[in-house]
Amino acid sequence: MTGTLRVERFEGWARLTLDRPAKRNALDRALRMALSKELEALRGEASAVVLAANGDVFCAGLDLKEREADKAQGDRDSANDEWRALALLLREHPAIIVTAVTGLAIGAGATLVGVSDLAIASDDAALRLPEAALGSYAALSGPVTQPELSRKRAAWLLLSNEDVPAADALAWGLVNEVRPRDTVVARAGELATRIAGYDRAVVEEIKRALDSAPSAMRNLTGSLDFGQAVNRRIRSRTDAADRELARFATEGPKRSSTMDDG
Incomplete structure (x- = not known):
């Protein structure tokens, strides 16, 4: 302080x-x-x-x-x-x-x-x-x-x-x-x-995508290529997607903390 x-x-x-x-x-x-x-x-x-x-x-x-x-x-x-x-x-x-x-x-x-x-x-x-x-x-x-x-x-x-x-x-x-x-x-x-609580590499790549996406998304092909490139960068840094997929298969989807349990 x-x-x-x-x-x-x-x-x-x-x-x-x-x-x-x-x-x-x-x-x-x-x-x-x-x-x-x-x-x-x-x-x-x-x-x-x-x-x-x-x-x-x-x-x-x-x-x-x-x-x-x-x-x-x-x-x-x-x-x-x-x-x-x-x-x-x-x-x-x-x-x-x-x-x-x-x-x-x-x-x-x-x-x-x-x-x-x-x-x-x-x-x-x-x-x-x-x-x-x-x-x-x-x-x-x-x-x-x-x-x-x-x-x-x-x-x-x-x-x-x-x-x-x-x-x-x-x-x-x-x-x-x-x-x-x-x-x-x-x-x-x-x-x-x-x-x-998210994987840090995922957070960092999403933030990077927030600024790089507009110039990349000139058309649908460019948009799809951009999305795949972001995920390739994430997977090169972390296995978070594989871990979450395995967890989903056994536990089901996570619920948001703001979601009503009723």
């Missing part, structure tokens, strides 16, 4: 909690570096990482006051480079990143939602990209959210400087679920626990 990041490790997964509530969890240099350090430490150890936040606001973006102070002292503004590296680390990390979005996610906070693999939002959550009002394009949060949106929805997000409420974010495909605030972190942990 650092002064700005709370770290909790469980069996096969971890939870990283932004812990600057007085600063609305703005990403200053210390928090960016702490996140990068912990994510690197979790390579090969965690199949899933939950990203949560302490306080009413999920993340208010980069710490602009720190950036202004650096400029005033004549220091190089390295925030964009550091933030780009962290965003890429989250997207390319072998673990599944599950974001528990409680409250407002502004700018870089919205990027955290966009680069994650799964996102559970509280019913009072919202996303906002204020960069146009600040004289720039949302250079990270724009590209990670635009592919999920129609052109008009992307334009609204980039230009309106208004909150996109959780219900709209769900309808737009920016989050997976919307739940009461006090259940969000537990739900994210439930998903992380389930994913941690």
